[in-house]
Amino acid sequence: MIxxxxxxxxxxxxxxxxxxxxxxxxxxxxxxxxxxxFMKMLDDAQLQREAIDNQLDIPHASDDTFAYGSWHNPDTxxxxxxxxxxxxxxxxxxxxxxxxxxxxNVFPYVKTLNRGEDSAYSRFMGNAFFLIASPRALVKIVxxxxxxxxxxxxxxxxxxxxxxxxxxxxxxxxxxxxxRHIIRMMVELMRPTLNDTVCDPAMGSAGFxxxxxxxxxxHYRAELMKQHNxxxxxxxxxxxxxxxxxxxxxxxxxxMLHDINNPDVAFRDSLSSDNTDTDRYTLILANPPFAGNxxxxxxxxxxxxxxxxxxxxxxxxxxxLRSLAMGGRCASIVPDGVLTGTSNAHKAIRRAIVDGxxxxxxxxxxxxxxxPYAGVSTAILIFTKTGGAGGxxxxxxxxxxxxxxSLDDKRNPISDNDIPDIIARFHAHVGTHxxxxxxxxxxxxxxxxxxxxxxDEIREHDYDLAFNTYKETIREVIEYAAPEVLISRxxxxxxxxxxxxxxxxxxxxxxxxx
Numbered sequence: 001m002i003x004x005x006x007x008x009x010x011x012x013x014x015x016x017x018x019x020x021x022x023x024x025x026x027x028x029x030x031x032x033x034x035x036x037x038f039m040k041m042l043d044d045a046q047l048q049r050e051a052i053d054n055q056l057d058i059p060h061a062s063d064d065t066f067a068y069g070s071w072h073n074p075d076t077x078x079x080x081x082x083x084x085x086x087x088x089x090x091x092x093x094x095x096x097x098x099x100x101x102x103x104x105n106v107f108p109y110v111k112t113l114n115r116g117e118d119s120a121y122s123r124f125m126g127n128a129f130f131l132i133a134s135p136r137a138l139v140k141i142v143x144x145x146x147x148x149x150x151x152x153x154x155x156x157x158x159x160x161x162x163x164x165x166x167x168x169x170x171x172x173x174x175x176x177x178x179x180r181h182i183i184r185m186m187v188e189l190m191r192p193t194l195n196d197t198v199c200d201p202a203m204g205s206a207g208f209x210x211x212x213x214x215x216x217x218x219h220y221r222a223e224l225m226k227q228h229n230x231x232x233x234x235x236x237x238x239x240x241x242x243x244x245x246x247x248x249x250x251x252x253x254x255x256m257l258h259d260i261n262n263p264d265v266a267f268r269d270s271l272s273s274d275n276t277d278t279d280r281y282t283l284i285l286a287n288p289p290f291a292g293n294x295x296x297x298x299x300x301x302x303x304x305x306x307x308x309x310x311x312x313x314x315x316x317x318x319x320x321l322r323s324l325a326m327g328g329r330c331a332s333i334v335p336d337g338v339l340t341g342t343s344n345a346h347k348a349i350r351r352a353i354v355d356g357x358x359x360x361x362x363x364x365x366x367x368x369x370x371x372p373y374a375g376v377s378t379a380i381l382i383f384t385k386t387g388g389a390g391g392x393x394x395x396x397x398x399x400x401x402x403x404x405x406s407l408d409d410k411r412n413p414i415s416d417n418d419i420p421d422i423i424a425r426f427h428a429h430v431g432t433h434x435x436x437x438x439x440x441x442x443x444x445x446x447x448x449x450x451x452x453x454x455x456d457e458i459r460e461h462d463y464d465l466a467f468n469t470y471k472e473t474i475r476e477v478i479e480y481a482a483p484e485v486l487i488s489r490x491x492x493x494x495x496x497x498x499x500x501x502x503x504x505x506x507x508x509x510x511x512x513x514x
Contacts, residue, residue, distance in 0.1 A: 006148065006159060006162075007162060009144060009147055009148060010148075010159065010162055010163060010166075012144055013033065013141055013144040013145060014029060014033075014163075014166060016137055016140045016141050016144065017029040017032065017033070017132075017137075017141065020134060020136060020137035020140060021131075021132050021133065021134055021137035021138075021141070022133065022134070022137075023131055023132070026166065027246060028131060030163055030164070030166075030250060031128075031246055031249065031250065032130070032131055032132060033141075033145075033163060034249065034250055034253045035107065035110070035128065035130065036141065036142065036145055037145065037160075037253065038110060038253060038256075039087050039102075039106060039110055040087045040145055040146070041256075042065050042066070042087075042110070043065075043066065043086045043087035043088055044087070045065075046065055046066055046086070047088065049061065066082050066083065066085060066086050067082060068082060068083065069081075069082055070082060071085065071105075071109055073104070073105055073108060073109075075104070075108060076104060076105075078105075080105050080109075084101070084105075085105060085106050085109050087146075090102065090106060091142055091143075091146055095135040095136060095138070095139045096135050098135065098138060098139065098142070099132075099134075099135035099138050099139075102130070102138065103130055107128075107130045111128060127245060128249065160253070160254055164177055164205050164250075164254070165177070177204070177205060177207070178204075178207055178208075178287045178333065178370075179369065179370070179403075179405075180207065180211070181403065181404060181405075181419065182333075182365075182369060182403065183207045183208055183211045183285075184211050185419050185422065185423065186208070186285055186331045186333075186380060187208070187211045187212055187215050187285065188215070188423050189331060189361075189380075189382065189422070189423060189426055189427075190283060190285065190329060190331050190382075191215075191427075192212050192215055192216060192283055193216075193220070194216065194220050194223055194224075194229050194232065194233065194237070195282070196237065196282045196283045197236065197237060197239070197280065197281050197282050197283070197325075198212050198237060198238055198239065198281065198282070198283045198284070198285065199239040199240065199241075199277075199280075199281040199283070199284050199285075199323065200239075200240045200241075200284070200285055200286050201240075201241050201268075201270035201275075201277075201284070201286060201288070201316065201319060201320075201323070202241070202242060202270060202286055202287070202288040202289060202316065203240030203241060203242050203247075203248075203251050203265070204242060204244075204247050204251060204287075205247060205250050205251050205254050206240055206251035206252070206254045206255050206265070207254075208240075208285040208286065208287075209238050209239075209240050209251075209255060209260070209263060209265075210254055210255060210258050210260065212238065212283075212285065213233075213238060213255075213258060213260050214258065216233060216237075234260075234262060234263075235262060235264075236264070237263075238260065238263040238264065239263065239264040239265075239281070240263065240264070240265045240266075241265070241266055241267070241268035241270050241275075242267070242268070243267065243268070243269050245267060248265060248266075248267060251265060252265055269295075269298065270316070270319060271298075271299050271300060271303060271312065271315050271316070271319060272295075272298045272299065272300060273298065273299075273300045273301070275300065275319075277322070277323045278302075278322055278323065279322075279323075279324070279325045279326065280323055280324075280325060281323055281324055281325060281328055282324070282325050282327070282328045282329070283328060283329050283330070284320050284323065284324060284328070284329075284330040284331075284332065285330075285331055285332075286316065286320070286330075286331075286332045286333070287332070287333040288312060288313060288316035288332065288333075289312050289313075289316075290312065290313050290334075290335045290376070296310050299315060300319075302322060303315050303318040303319055303322065304318075306318040306321065306322075306348060306349060306352050307345040307346075307348045307349040307352075308344075308345060308348075309343070309345035311345065313334055313335055313337070313338055314338065314345050314346065314349050316332070317332065317334070317338070317349050317353070317381075318349060318352075320332060321352060321353070321356075321357065321385060324385040325385070326385060326386070326387050327384065327385065327386075328384070328385045329382070329383070329384050329385075330381070330382070330383055330384075330385075331380055331381070331382045332380070332381050333365075333378050333379070333380055334378065334379055334380075334381055335376055335377070335378055336364075336376075336377040336378065336379060336466070338350075338379075338381075338465075339362065339364075339379055339464070339465040339466045340464055340465070340466050340469075342462075347462065347463055350463040350465060351463050353381070353383050354392050354395075354455070354458060354459075354463055355390055355392070356386070356388045356389075356390060357383055357384060357385050357386045357387075357388075357390070357391065357392070358383060358384040358385075358386050358390070358391035358392050359381070359382075359383045359392045359395050359465075360382045360383055360384060360395070360396060360430065361380070361381075361382040361395065361396040361397075361398070361426060362379055362380070362381060362382075362395060362396070362397050362398075362465050362467065363379060363380040363382075363397075363398045363400060363422060364377075364379045364397070364398070364399050364400060364466070364467040365377070365378050365379060365380065365400045365403070366400060366401060366402070366403070366407055367407070368406070368407025368408060368411075369403055369407070371407065371408065371409050371411060372409040372411070379465075379467075381465075382426075392455050392458075393454070393455060394452040394453060394454050394455065395452065395453050395455070395458060395465075396425075396426065396429055396441055396450065396451075396452055397450060397451055397452075397453055397467050397470060397471075398418075398422055398425070398426075398449065398450040398467075399449050399450070399467045399471070400418045400419075400422060401416070401418060401449070402414070402416035402417055402418050403417060403418065403419055404416070404417035404419060418449070421449075422450075425440075425441060425450055428440050428441070429441045429452075439452065445472070446470060446471050446472035447471070447472050447473075447474055451470070451471075453470045457470070
């Protein structure tokens, strides 16, 4: 967790962009901060390597980011000393010189780094633009960033998450940032392993990929010491796609700040025919866009065979079913309309998940979870691909009422939190082995916060997956006194009030006479 002091520092940098740099679009602010973070991190990393080299009395690596010598700027034709491109050097330049230098030399140099070989971030720098137009504003921003401790990956990851949280506007295509604690809950529900191949086909800022990587590092530290496991983790385990170049840069930076340097992150319209992923992933974690523009003609025909629709939330579920390998699992956030929609497409996708595969859980979340970005009611669907063989027996329903934060726009921390209970109950339920005692959820009643619903009952309700469809409401019988009794009580009360007023008037009159 980052401290209040660091949050204040970030807030001051953010305000400088708004007040001094004239950049008011939250996405642009985040992107420009990302570029400057990247410049400082590159130099900090090399300073650490150089310090180690000096201690060991060995020569510095010739392939370092800022290898000694000069860099030919193709735009200006000048040869720039590479050392001058380093953060700890140019931060001491006077304002006008620093501004010109970063704009003309440092930024173009950073854009050409690595040729896409070593960093997912560098692959998306090609069409980036430096928007800070004021030397005075740039100095204030550089000074603010310079005070941040960027050598601790965990702290820097938390800093970036805090900055992401400051984007209070929805994305362009129905996207909005998934709260980090909700992402973490979904990862802990699915418990990824080093045997998994994980994908988020609408990755945004890469929150699901980051949390998956953190979970693996926390739970498989010893196994990651083996070369083949480390290679899989760094090169072939994590996959993410998006159609927004800005979000890809931001997501790649988020990954890099969490020490995930080269995952399979790419520009891709996951719903289009260009995406041919089939039977590929063992785990999908996602919060796909619920609305926005959709080029229906470009949608993959294979997705429309499950549900002929223009609704992206349904098409993504169809994509998940196609992309998962046999036995692969999915946890996806969906709007409530997916659970209850009455169109043919809504029913078709629910039927495909329930009858053709194994639907394991439906976790309903309160509408305030995504505030201040949106007030939509959502749920988490958890299912396993069984390849048309079915497998749904009983579905576990849970009604989340609290997530540890107030459900208003402020989202302040509170004590009420169902998330630990959700994780514990889910794993106690799915961990029940065949032949062993029945799931502990079997004894729960329809008046409880969680319970099991058999497949036949779901079919009887036309595949409706809303928690309220199956819960039992207990109505208390309240007996009121007869009308004449109530009238008598009211008359007695009125008489007492009248007597009291008369007493007060008498006291006031006595005071006046005295």
